[in-house]
Amino acid sequence: MITIRDTPFKPSKELEAFTQANCDAGAITSFLGQVRSEAGKVNALYLEQYPGVTETGIMDAVAKAKARWTLTDVMVIHRVGTMDVGEPIVLVAIAAKHRRPAFLACDYLMDYLKTQAVFWKRQTGKDGSKWIEPRTEDYQDKKRWEIR
Amino acid sequence: MIKILYFGRLSDMAGRRTETLALPQGVRNISALRAWLDTAHDLGGALDDPSVKTMVDQSLVHNDMSLNGNEEIGFLPPVGGG
Numbered sequence: 001m002i003t004i005r006d007t008p009f010k011p012s013k014e015l016e017a018f019t020q021a022n023c024d025a026g027a028i029t030s031f032l033g034q035v036r037s038e039a040g041k042v043n044a045l046y047l048e049q050y051p052g053v054t055e056t057g058i059m060d061a062v063a064k065a066k067a068r069w070t071l072t073d074v075m076v077i078h079r080v081g082t083m084d085v086g087e088p089i090v091l092v093a094i095a096a097k098h099r100r101p102a103f104l105a106c107d108y109l110m111d112y113l114k115t116q117a118v119f120w121k122r123q124t125g126k127d128g129s130k131w132i133e134p135r136t137e138d139y140q141d142k143k144r145w146e147i148r
Numbered sequence: 149m150i151k152i153l154y155f156g157r158l159s160d161m162a163g164r165r166t167e168t169l170a171l172p173q174g175v176r177n178i179s180a181l182r183a184w185l186d187t188a189h190d191l192g193g194a195l196d197d198p199s200v201k202t203m204v205d206q207s208l209v210h211n212d213m214s215l216n217g218n219e220e221i222g223f224l225p226p227v228g229g230g
Contacts, residue, residue: 050155050224110230
């Protein structure tokens with residue numbers, strides 16, 4: 001299930017529902033990304049999407065993860081709009097029979113979301129607003145998944 | 149008419165998120181359109197930058213793709229969520 005939403009969500013509630021829906025899976029991993037304060041410098045984060053394109057891209061990435069590992073279920077929830085410090089931005093959860101594919105697929109999808117998912121991020125703080133692009137480390141992380 | 153979508157920092161720089169216009173005279177492909185819009189909005193090369201990708205009707209295209217004047221064209225600076 002892929003959800004892009006412009007309203008806050010409660011990760012614990014979403015994870016509980018995902019876990020219950022996959023009670024037969026032996027392993028469930030998840031990653032939660034939330035807005036950092038950067039030591040008080042950041043007040044808010046704004047995320048923009050390209051409606052249609054963004055969701056299609058995430059669907060393709062999920063399909064690639066499912067082709068690469070044996071997974072029971074995948075959940076991706078991603079916020080757009082304005083978020084305050086501490087608010088969830090993204091939640092990825094993977095259900096699988098065993099832990100290894102669940103860990104790997106979660107890591108893989110987060111690397112996709114950080115560097116290739118069609119979102120733009122603008123950080124607002126006491127020094128004004130600026131658009132944030134992926135760091136060099138994010139691109140290096142994504143490269144780990146290239147099949148040699 | 150073509151519908152232009154500016155994303156991320158480009159929307160701030162262009163002062164708009166969308167605009168609809170007729171294909172300017174002499175502009176027949178993406179490359180020419182990028183250069184024309186960059187000048188029209190005084191973007192100082194930001195739209196012409198190689199890091200900006202172009203989508204036509206929601207598919208990534210190369211700069212030499214020709215236009216018929218009836219497309220949705222999105223300009224995408226480097227992406228990233230999470």
